[in-house]
Amino acid sequence: MERGENGGLKGPVQVTAIQGDVTQAHEVAAAVTGAHVVIHTAGLVDVFGRASPKTIYEVNVQGTQNVIEACVQAGTRLLVYTSSMEVVGPNTKGHPFYRGNEDTPYEAVHKHPYPCSKALAERLVLEANGKKVRGGLPLVTCALRPTGIYGEGHQIMRDFYRQGLRLGGRLFRAIPASVEHGRVYVGNVAWMHVLVARELEQRAALMGGQVYFCYDRSPYKSYEDFNMEFLGPCGLRLVGARPLLPYWLLVLLATLNALLQWLLRPLLVYAPLLNPYTLAVANTTFTVSTDKAQRHFGYEPLFSWEDSRTRTILWVQASEGSAR
Numbered sequence: 434m435e436r437g438e439n440g441g442l443k444g445p446v447q448v449t450a451i452q453g454d455v456t457q458a459h460e461v462a463a464a465v466t467g468a469h470v471v472i473h474t475a476g477l478v479d480v481f482g483r484a485s486p487k488t489i490y491e492v493n494v495q496g497t498q499n500v501i502e503a504c505v506q507a508g509t510r511l512l513v514y515t516s517s518m519e520v521v522g523p524n525t526k527g528h529p530f531y532r533g534n535e536d537t538p539y540e541a542v543h544k545h546p547y548p549c550s551k552a553l554a555e556r557l558v559l560e561a562n563g564k565k566v567r568g569g570l571p572l573v574t575c576a577l578r579p580t581g582i583y584g585e586g587h588q589i590m591r592d593f594y595r596q597g598l599r600l601g602g603r604l605f606r607a608i609p610a611s612v613e614h615g616r617v618y619v620g621n622v623a624w625m626h627v628l629v630a631r632e633l634e635q636r637a638a639l640m641g642g643q644v645y646f647c648y649d650r651s652p653y654k655s656y657e658d659f660n661m662e663f664l665g666p667c668g669l670r671l672v673g674a675r676p677l678l679p680y681w682l683l684v685l686l687a688t689l690n691a692l693l694q695w696l697l698r699p700l701l702v703y704a705p706l707l708n709p710y711t712l713a714v715a716n717t718t719f720t721v722s723t724d725k726a727q728r729h730f731g732y733e734p735l736f737s738w739e740d741s742r743t744r745t746i747l748w749v750q751a752s753e754g755s756a757r
């Protein structure tokens with residue numbers, strides 16, 4: 434194997450897939466045994482009410498506890514956790530977080546099961562830093578907090594695309610363009626994980642117990658305007674310079690959806706995109722501006738904004754065939 438541009442090993446890599454459920458401690462233990470570093474990214478991402486709060490807790494919190502325990506038992510010293518921006522916010526009060534960093538004061542108050550579970554899991558991971566693993570050495574942990582991830586495989590982007598096609602090539606603005614929402618390209622999120630995994634051992638004193646926002650040079654825009662960076666070149670247009678529906682009506686629709694979800698629960702899972710929580714997230718400014726990852730472990734985005742945009746557009750276009 435030779436060294437690549439970024440100093441990493443280049444060439445074929447052997448991957449062994451081990452399938453397992455993080456809620457099953459013995460399955461996690463089997464997967465972790467013999468590992469030098471663990472990147473724990475598994476999670477139940479549900480802000481739509483598809484899964485019960487109990488299931489979200491079991492996967493995201495109990496699952497993370499199982500991963501920590503497996504590291505301790507197996508003597509694995511390095512643990513990287515995929516947390517989320519939602520551990521910080523937007524909070525239930527709708528306070529904006531504008532170009533914030535890891536040290537920006539913010540009242541992180543959550544009620545929804547998903548951010549609550551991510552916050553609890555992140556705390557478990559950070560508190561486990563320094564815990565003795567088998568063999569007596571200390572565990573070194575850190576947490577990465579991506580903002581809204583986009584790129585190939587982004588299901589919600591595909592859903593918006595299909596909806597736009599059904600509506601004759603149009604989407605209708607619901608959120609003011611002035612509300613900025615942080616986004617990061619999936620390849621850069623992955624790259625940041627790889628760098629942390631690579632550097633954590635050497636820089637344990639600096640990086641152990643730390644949190645890092647995942648960021649790149651994607652532009653600051655509203656959720657809908659950002660999506661149009663990809664959906665526009667795929668033939669869709671966003672109608673309206675301002676939201677077409679007044680905010681109070683969106684709140685009413687979101688509340689009706691929540692009520693319907695509750696009423697229909699015994700019969701079926703009704704989980705539309707719009708609910709009071711997703712509306713609040715989409716309608717609250719949350720953007721990150723930081724260089725902590727660069728300072729601590731030399732992170733630079735692997736994919737430029739232009740590359741990230743092109744790759745995402747190509748993926749959306751490729752999904753067109755299956756959309757019709």
Ligand SMILES: NC(=O)c1ccc[n+]([C@@H]2O[C@H](COP(=O)([O-])OP(=O)(O)OC[C@H]3O[C@@H](n4cnc5c(N)ncnc54)[C@H](O)[C@@H]3O)[C@@H](O)[C@H]2O)c1
Pocket residue numbers: 453454455456474475476477478492496515516517518551578579580581582583
């Ligand atoms: N999508 C985002 O915008 C975003 C933003 C910030 C953080 N995150 C975090 O990134 C991680 C990956 O999210 P994603 O958006 O790729 O979601 P995803 O649903 O595509 O990936 C989650 C993965 O976890 C696996 N998983 C779920 N339950 C499991 C279980 N019980 N045992 C083992 N594996 C299980 C799924 O099979 C899936 O492969 C999650 O931890 C999520 O909280 C996502």
Ligand SMILES: C[C@@H](CO)CCC[C@@H](C)[C@H]1CC[C@H]2[C@@H]3[C@H](O)C=C4C[C@@H](O)CC[C@]4(C)[C@H]3CC[C@]12C
Pocket residue numbers: 478480516517518519580581582589607608614656657706707710711712714715
């Ligand atoms: C009101 C609609 C008009 O078009 C738009 C609704 C969009 C919402 C469904 C999404 C807006 C923001 C998204 C979330 C955000 O990007 C960050 C997240 C963090 C991550 O850990 C999980 C996914 C998510 C919660 C993401 C989910 C979808 C949105 C709420």
